[in-house]
Amino acid sequence: MTDASTQADAWLDRSRARLGTTTLGPRAEQIGRVEEVGDGIALVSGLPDVRLDELLRFDRGQFGFAQVLERDRVGCVLFDDVDAIQAGDTVRGTGDVVRVPVGPGLLGRVVDPLGRPLDGKGPIVAETMEPIERPAPAIIDRDLVTQPVQTGLVVVDTLFALGRGQRELIIGDRAIGKTTVAIDAIINQKDSDIVCVYIAVGQKSSSVRRAIDAIHGQGAAERSIIVVAGAAGSPGLQWIAPFAGFTMAEYFRDRGRHALVVIDDLTKHAASHREIALLTRQSPGREAYPGDVFYVHARLLERASKLSKAKGGGSLTALPIAETDAGNLSAYIPTNLISITDGQIVLDAKLFHEGQKPAVDVGTSVSRVGGKTQSHALRAAADTLRLDYAQFLELEMFTRFGGMPDARVRDQLTRGARIRAILEQPQHAPLRLADEVALVLAVQAGLLDSLSLPGVIEFRRGLGEALDRNAPNAVSQIQKTGSLDDTLKQALQEAMKKYAASMVPAKGAQP
Ligand SMILES: Nc1ncnc2c1ncn2[C@@H]1O[C@H](COP(=O)(O)OP(=O)(O)OP(=O)(O)O)[C@@H](O)[C@H]1O
Numbered sequence: 001m002t003d004a005s006t007q008a009d010a011w012l013d014r015s016r017a018r019l020g021t022t023t024l025g026p027r028a029e030q031i032g033r034v035e036e037v038g039d040g041i042a043l044v045s046g047l048p049d050v051r052l053d054e055l056l057r058f059d060r061g062q063f064g065f066a067q068v069l070e071r072d073r074v075g076c077v078l079f080d081d082v083d084a085i086q087a088g089d090t091v092r093g094t095g096d097v098v099r100v101p102v103g104p105g106l107l108g109r110v111v112d113p114l115g116r117p118l119d120g121k122g123p124i125v126a127e128t129m130e131p132i133e134r135p136a137p138a139i140i141d142r143d144l145v146t147q148p149v150q151t152g153l154v155v156v157d158t159l160f161a162l163g164r165g166q167r168e169l170i171i172g173d174r175a176i177g178k179t180t181v182a183i184d185a186i187i188n189q190k191d192s193d194i195v196c197v198y199i200a201v202g203q204k205s206s207s208v209r210r211a212i213d214a215i216h217g218q219g220a221a222e223r224s225i226i227v228v229a230g231a232a233g234s235p236g237l238q239w240i241a242p243f244a245g246f247t248m249a250e251y252f253r254d255r256g257r258h259a260l261v262v263i264d265d266l267t268k269h270a271a272s273h274r275e276i277a278l279l280t281r282q283s284p285g286r287e288a289y290p291g292d293v294f295y296v297h298a299r300l301l302e303r304a305s306k307l308s309k310a311k312g313g314g315s316l317t318a319l320p321i322a323e324t325d326a327g328n329l330s331a332y333i334p335t336n337l338i339s340i341t342d343g344q345i346v347l348d349a350k351l352f353h354e355g356q357k358p359a360v361d362v363g364t365s366v367s368r369v370g371g372k373t374q375s376h377a378l379r380a381a382a383d384t385l386r387l388d389y390a391q392f393l394e395l396e397m398f399t400r401f402g403g404m405p406d407a408r409v410r411d412q413l414t415r416g417a418r419i420r421a422i423l424e425q426p427q428h429a430p431l432r433l434a435d436e437v438a439l440v441l442a443v444q445a446g447l448l449d450s451l452s453l454p455g456v457i458e459f460r461r462g463l464g465e466a467l468d469r470n471a472p473n474a475v476s477q478i479q480k481t482g483s484l485d486d487t488l489k490q491a492l493q494e495a496m497k498k499y500a501a502s503m504v505p506a507k508g509a510q511p
């Protein structure tokens, strides 16, 4: 009884103190009104002072943001609970932009683009809230892209090395392994210093489930954040998802750490941008996209960067994904994205259906940052690989129509077929740097020429174990320093000779 009365007294005291500091008087507030609502968009009148991207609050606590400002109307993109909003509802500006939680508390979590948990693991412990639209680093604050990101995919690391701070587009038709390439790159970071953000925009729930299972199931959960705006979500959530994911990654970049962002995919994002634009009655341009779709994606991807030493030396690498239609790279969104990014990994449907997985088209893929981002060990080992492979592809085409090639050409064909075999890789099985280096050395030294093609696959499967057994010091040295000298090269070659000898060579191996 006495306890309760002292508590009540204390509460009264606090209330009086607060009343004393509160200034009473008239306060001006703008209240808007919903004119029209539908398809995730509300047209609002009566908010003349609202600014672009401002967060707006509706009657029953729903949120949206101002995307289009007209003379007497604001086009507001809604986040959720769309059906509960009706014409005539009141709307207030919040004076703030859309913000998402950032910080290490997000690692290992699955969240929606507003940072709300989707994994049932309790609330997110955020360090702070940051706006989803942040300016890209200035030129003076940037450094050249020179450090590698190991993806663990032989075809990418040897031929199209990815650098920290680079933007590399993964592009190809539907269902030919685009997501798998990106997920494998994320899985390979489980023992590295890179934090990964996987952003699913407009993907089927089953695809998102598979991506989450792969990342979490392969032990990369603690190093990754998964942001999901599913196909069933509002276009507003899909639209902000890449921006929100970049903000979450920038937290790490700005603290001198390294981040890798996968956006799966920007074609769906462009579609949600088009949907919003058409619903807010902006004039359509090519393929009915509004004129600013290039600017939206350029603004987003410019935030990928390698920061200068003065800014902590952190980096943010972006792997946007784009879908093509029947391999058509010259459609509007693909050409836009190709011109914004620093290179592209092109996946080819024909290769995929022939069984070459990952189905990377070596002819049209390119990394415009150049070989300097490649780890020294791989550069030393793979210097002529690309040329040898390109020559092989040409030769193969010419000899396809019959004719008995001479011995030199036959050797080249045998070698080329083995290069193609080592560029194949099962999903979710990224290789260590040392294994990749060894594999490339093996094919170039002709160690694989006597093996049949299934034998080459067998060789690759057991290679890591054999190296650990026969050359553990060389492996740990390459893993540590990322470089290769003659002694290490010799050690690897010796180890592999021993290993290859223990395998049964196929009789009369032919390509
Ligand atoms: N390297 C690989 N080895 C074996 N199977 C693979 C490989 N890469 C992809 N696949 C298989 O191919 C199928 C399609 O892959 P994925 O979902 O990555 O393609 P996508 O291009 O992202 O498809 P979508 O267009 O639907 O997004 C999946 O079933 C996947 O398991």
Ligand SMILES: [Mg+2]
Residues within 6 Å of the ligand: 178, 179, 180, 207, 264
């Ligand atoms: Mg996919």
